[in-house]
Amino acid sequence: MRADRINIPGIVTLLLVAAAWEASVRTGLVTFEYLPAPSAIAVAFAGIVRSGELLTNTAHTLRSVLIGWVLAGLIGGALGLIFGLSRFARRWFLASLEVLRPLPAIAFLPVALLLFSFSLTTELVVMIYASIWPMFINTMGGVSDVASRLHDVSLTLKLTRMQTLWKVLLPAAAPAIVVGARLCLGTTLVMAIIAEMIGNPHGLGYAVVSALMSIQPEQMFAYVLFIGVLAIALNYCLIVATRRLLPAYGREAANHV
């Protein structure tokens, strides 16, 4: 659905939705008690920008997302590499991970809360547990897929194991790994917001919940819409980065949402 030209009907629809929203709130057409008008949300947004609250909360969330993403990416990537390359690991350990994988990460929050109380550690533990998996699965799939196809090449060229890894396996598995990294980033952001709502009273997730609790609908909607824009911006940055880093695969990888 992404078009390179400016999508005029799309923008018109967005404006129409906003206008209809504004009109229905002003005329009292909708019966939701706490639905603020877009104009009121814009005023509240200006308010949280001016007070610096938005910046502080965004900084916290982005910092934990970055830490969580890097750690989850490294752990998931390393595990994926080991399991993709070693039949032994797949035979003797994979089932244990496959049992843990569908465990909804959110159920770890109470356990993490017990162990680490309301802290950044709680947030990171839950984030990392959830976002290891996309990286793990994609890296393992990518590496083992390559292993069967390009193995003969490295045998013919008499490459050592390290050379095979660096020159054959990793470059060939790169598109899959990049897809994993992108999914991993999305999961980290989602889990960061969940963890901030329940486990670590800081950041954007907590800001939304506390605006809800103190019944400030305008402010809550301002945060919600901002989080949406932030998520899309992060994803877009990664798509652009993917195209730069892997021009040949960028398109293909970008399509695997």
Add this chain to the structure above:
Amino acid sequence: MFRRASFGLPPLRGLLPLLFLLVLWQAIDPKGSPYFPPPSAWWTGLAALARSGRLASALSATLTTFFLAIALACVIGGLAGLLIGRSRGARRALGPLLEFCRGLPPPVMVPVGVLLLGYVEGLKLVIVVLVAVWPILLNTASSTAALSDLLGEVSQTFRLGRFATLRKIVVPSAVPAFLVGVRGAVPLAIIITLLVEMLTSLPGIGSLIVISQRQFHSAEVYGLLVVVGLVGFVINGAFVMIEGMLLSRWPPRAGYVQGT
């Protein structure tokens, strides 16, 4: 998509490390710490919850929400996806709005729902449907839109009417992508169901586990974690099986249509 299609089910002996860890945990039994109750204590905690009837009622509340929400999301997402996918104008006009809705991290829908609807019975269901519908809708829409010209010509050759084209060509070719969407929606729906329960304390496993945590009944917390894990495992496994059974009638690779 790079899924572990080449593996199939991993051998069951791979469960041994996990079992070994649990046995080790039981054997060491860190008695000094109230935070690491051994697996036998998890069982005791769960049994107590089960005897009081709280476990069964919470489990049924959570599962009811989940299954109803997935069913509704399939119907709404599938139908809306077909309609949007069939019309180029609708795709273009709704594109940015849909992209935004998909990009919006699902957990923020929970406070929005609570604010607008209040703590009512249907709240859980509405929020979970709102979250689960997007992957299904967008996958169906994009695969319907990407229907190859060849298939369009087939319907012209056979002089199929609009309805017959829809029934015999459009819908069958959208099924694999629809199922990919459902596969994305299932874990999301589980997580959001639990999140709503944790945030609103509406009855369910999510609120039960938070209550146990607040009272520092750590054995119950671990026990419920296992229950949630089993539920997730069974539901995901069942879905993969159903998907495989349905897709066995479709040509291979058809499931690769994905994204927008």
